Amino acid sequence: MAEYLLEAQHLRKAFEDKTVLQDVSLGVRRGEVVVIGPSGCGKSTLLRCLNGLESVDGGEILLEGQIISGQKKNLHLIRQRVGMVFQSYDLFPHMDVLGNLVLGPTRALKRPSKEVETEAMAALARVGLADSAHVLPRQLSGGQKQRVALVRAMLMHPEVLLLDEITAALDPEMVREVLDVVLELARSGMTMVIVTHEMRFAEAVADRVVFLENGLVVEESVPAQFFHQPHTQRAQQFLASFCYDSVRDGKNMQNTKEAN
Ligand code: ADP
Ligand code: MG
Numbered sequence: 001m002a003e004y005l006l007e008a009q010h011l012r013k014a015f016e017d018k019t020v021l022q023d024v025s026l027g028v029r030r031g032e033v034v035v036i037g038p039s040g041c042g043k044s045t046l047l048r049c050l051n052g053l054e055s056v057d058g059g060e061i062l063l064e065g066q067i068i069s070g071q072k073k074n075l076h077l078i079r080q081r082v083g084m085v086f087q088s089y090d091l092f093p094h095m096d097v098l099g100n101l102v103l104g105p106t107r108a109l110k111r112p113s114k115e116v117e118t119e120a121m122a123a124l125a126r127v128g129l130a131d132s133a134h135v136l137p138r139q140l141s142g143g144q145k146q147r148v149a150l151v152r153a154m155l156m157h158p159e160v161l162l163l164d165e166i167t168a169a170l171d172p173e174m175v176r177e178v179l180d181v182v183l184e185l186a187r188s189g190m191t192m193v194i195v196t197h198e199m200r201f202a203e204a205v206a207d208r209v210v211f212l213e214n215g216l217v218v219e220e221s222v223p224a225q226f227f228h229q230p231h232t233q234r235a236q237q238f239l240a241s242f243c244y245d246s247v248r249d250g251k252n253m254q255n256t257k258e259a260n
Helices: 043-050 072-081 097-107 113-126 142-154 172-187 199-205 223-228 233-240 245-259
Strands: 006-015 018-028 033-037 058-063 082-085 160-164 191-195 208-213 216-221
Touching (some): 018 043, 018 058, 018 191, 033 199, 043 160, 072 082, 082 142, 097 113, 113 142, 172 191, 172 199, 199 223, 208 223, 216 233
Parallel strands (some): 033 191, 033 208
Antiparallel strands (some): 006 058, 208 216
């Protein structure tokens, strides 16, 4: 058995004359949750390359040790094995929730619709949406839509799930309900590559953090190390941008001065 379920070796990707991924290597083991640090450019491009939505210009992508990059004729199979959820839900607006959920498994996997419906209903109940099977996406909140999008991805039974800033468009109070579903998937042993700006969540869910900058991996470590003692100055700067202690300290100093 290959050491990594999903592996990128020296990936290179350019759009016209702009190199977005310079030389990215990344290995994801079974059941592992890897968070790509949101620093600068290339995260979405990397995820899109990993599931065949973008072709690569150099390097290889391997799934269970088999090269999958450059295999145009197997693209549908690759996208089924490597699932992806985006920031913008991408549900079909004219179909109800159940319709959206059964489409992939019945069309792409040729599974009987009754069987998929039963599975979809059970999955909806697990994410707290049992009552939403027959409503249209526009009747749902952003958080509900994103939970439906996660269920839809899982119904394809992917081996790896790629999540690209799936809470970035949500109002803060809806972020948690979506991240709880992701946490539940992680607990169930789902292998995931997650791009997120939710640093506390990243620290809680990740087995490993990979920090990308300008199309290169600049730091890779376990969350305890990355979030509390990052090696690189770039990671330190990045984490500091999420920290407001200095703002509070500055304000307190100001108040003390005024009191004097
Ligand atoms: P991130 O997800 O880290 O914000 P992206 O991977 O979306 O970064 O984009 C990285 C860079 O690649 C950006 O400068 C973006 O403009 C460029 N880019 C992404 N997709 C395309 C495309 N299809 N055509 C041209 N440039 C692109
Ligand atoms: Mg992006």
